[in-house]
Amino acid sequence: MARLLPIIAILAAWLYAMVDCAMADRRAVRGGLPKAAWFLITVLPALGSALWFIFGRPRRGSPPKSGGGGGGRRPMAPDDDPDFLRGL
Template identity: 40%
Template sequence: MPRILLTIILPLALWVWAFVDCLTTPEDEVKHLPKVVWVLIVLLFPPLGPIAWLIAGKQRGFLRAASAGAHPGHPADDRAGRPAARGGRPLAPDDDPEFLASLKKDDKDHESMLKQWEADLRRRERELRDRDEPEDGRKS
């Protein structure tokens, strides 16, 4: 049984896993060779192809995060030199100047709306007071 595991099941599982991983990896995370070439290597050269893919084919874990903003002008950097997530967006909302500006604009909009509501409330209270008070100033 251990012989079957080591000679058939384990290499087959490694081959299938490496093939699926290679197919689902985004093109920008593939290293050294084009993705199509890696797929062919994994398919045509078991078990060396899957092992080569695991070692040299893909940016993994901390290496991906470290290289994303390591070099100025790197594709993962935005125009201001800040690290960006996939799609060119900043990594966090507090790093995005457009988002911060929109928060300030929203705050100003809310403040002006509150001032309008307060002024409207004062006007309505004044109208109610004037309507309830008699014209000669005496209370009834």
């Protein structure tokens, strides 16, 4: 059983890396490679997963790079919206 534990850990990290790569926003992927290339790299179980987590995975909490648009207003709660409060 002790010999199976590293294999199970590598397979779990590999599966997580592949799903994480597939679900990541293509504009937020780091490393200078397109998302499709990163997905092909993650096909390599141990090395590909390590490369994805170190170099390609988007940083937590970093917004995706804007590609021109997206300067609109964010939705907010009614009690934080000055227009809503003015109408009360």
